[in-house]
Amino acid sequence: MPAASLLETEPGWGQGDSLWQPRRPAFWLAAVLLVLGALLLYSRVSPGLNVDLGAASLTLVIWTLYAVPLVLLIVGLDLIEPEPPAFLASAFAWGALVATSVAMVANTATQSLMTKLAGPEFTHAWWPALSGPTTEETVKALGIVVVVLIARRQVTTVLDGLVYGLFVGLGFQVAENIVYTADRLPLAAFGGSPGRVVLDMFILRGLALGLWSHAVYTGFVGFGIAFALIRVDRSRWVRAAVLLGSCTAAWGLHFLWNTPFLQPERAGAPAWEDIVLYVGKGLPALCLVIVVYVFARRREVAWFACVLHDEADVTPAELEALTSLRGRRAACRAARRARGRNGARAMHRLQRAQVRLALTRARSPDRDSPAVQSARAAVREARRAVADEGLGEG
Template identity: 40%
Template structure:
């Protein structure tokens, strides 16, 4: 894994080196734009308490695999498949359909391979379906960001005018805002859900679990195929509005499928957290009844933080957020290791934060119920 990551890092470094030599402004703006784009995704994941499923190193490795190793492995395979399409059908066919034929096969496989490697490396860290999905989403996000940076630099080099800003803004609009919610992060999350079903649906036979994993991979492949294909391009005009409508027509079904999968994974994760907390964290000063009920709902916990912030200000919201995160980490670690030294830090933090909230905002818990 380390060798593949280093090879990918070298390839990305070469790309950036060429970009800074030829188009320094575009390279700098593109790097900054896609870095901020990544941070926006991470902020959303953090706000929904999704990043508490694993240590930070797990997400760094997932993002690095998606952004460094996966493109390095997929690129030669993509070229080979498109060359075969040109040879056995025609160059025109390969130019139009090559991305749809090559990308879904190679890219979905190598991204999912990274998720599988991380699961094999730290199997004990993966206790819920959501823990697999968020790693898949981070892997896909890494691929998405590096691919977008690559396209940004190439479009800047081939831009018809001398502007180094317009191609960056154009790619950020089309590849970021209009495409960001339903491309690689979504595809890999769908494929990773198959792995989650294989790992955790022990009530099913092995053949059924393998079938569910294959079905999810096939769904991710089909989404990617349709996204890369020229289908529906004739339905819309060639201007920016037509492009936006085309991307929405292709992307909204993907977003709907991902939302349904995330909903199912959240329900499974909630059931696991409730059962774990009931058996291993019975103390009501650590986890009150209303907090126990919201363990399985990231959106419900976010609403509580929002209401606390509106009523008592940012300080109270930050304290409530820290309290919730320590509670979630306590339950997750108790499920992995049992109660002991690994959970004691979170127990102390919960009691300390609870005391601070009660002292500064005595009726804050009434608001949360």
């Protein structure tokens, strides 16, 4: 299973830094910007949210719930070496607080500038396509850069970069949707209920227009940044080209989404036509991110197999199961069927101990170091618990 061609660089699993880095200027920069961003965002949304307390609560609840399955999906992508929740939360917060508020200020300025230089009609047509990708993708990308500057060793694989990018983008997506919803709540005074305004916005921006927009764009950028940082086996030119290509892809796909050429042309067009158009515009981004994920994951799986292939404490079948969420769940489900909830819990514990063993071995130059020995002992103990549940060899 190990593919030599995929293993030029070591992922450096388990070597992560803490988020608390008071000696690093990037830490304080991020802290200050997060506070300022939160204040700016609050001042922007509070007039809208103050219109109706119920609608404000619904706005926050509905967009938080919207984020939950997407967070779980992204976390599920990073199965082998999950990123610490504190870092993922920071990436999300950068996207939600810093990127959104900086983009708001910058977009307002570009909108005014474009109107002055090119006129309102040109601005109406092209400002979203030109300014949105430029300001928003840049400031979102900075979130990934800041994670690297705070804790370089936290981004150890290209998949890490992709995951951080997805989190930054998702944070932006959720905060932007809250801003747009808050903007519209005062308009409920013209008719209709504030709750209806919230639901309409959720359907329009959450489901029809924005299921995978910002998260996916920033995912590309995260992949590119991580590739440029990590793949030192590749020439500087190749790394620069991948970084440039991923940033261009993010900008281009965002541009494609906002371009005036690909908008519904007729008033009153049936809703399904609009949805087909939007799905069609969004599909290239979704397909491309799937390709990028498959590429990034292949490397992690290859490394995982390479690290564990000579471990007696991990059977080939277990190794196969560990490399995918589906395989892990299938093993836990089989344990649950055989021995109930305790059996599933014991199997889950064994899997976690085996993943920890892989991370410890990747980090340790000596395959029999005390840390590795300790991790092996933990696997054996977990296996005994599995056996105690009557699950045989586990």
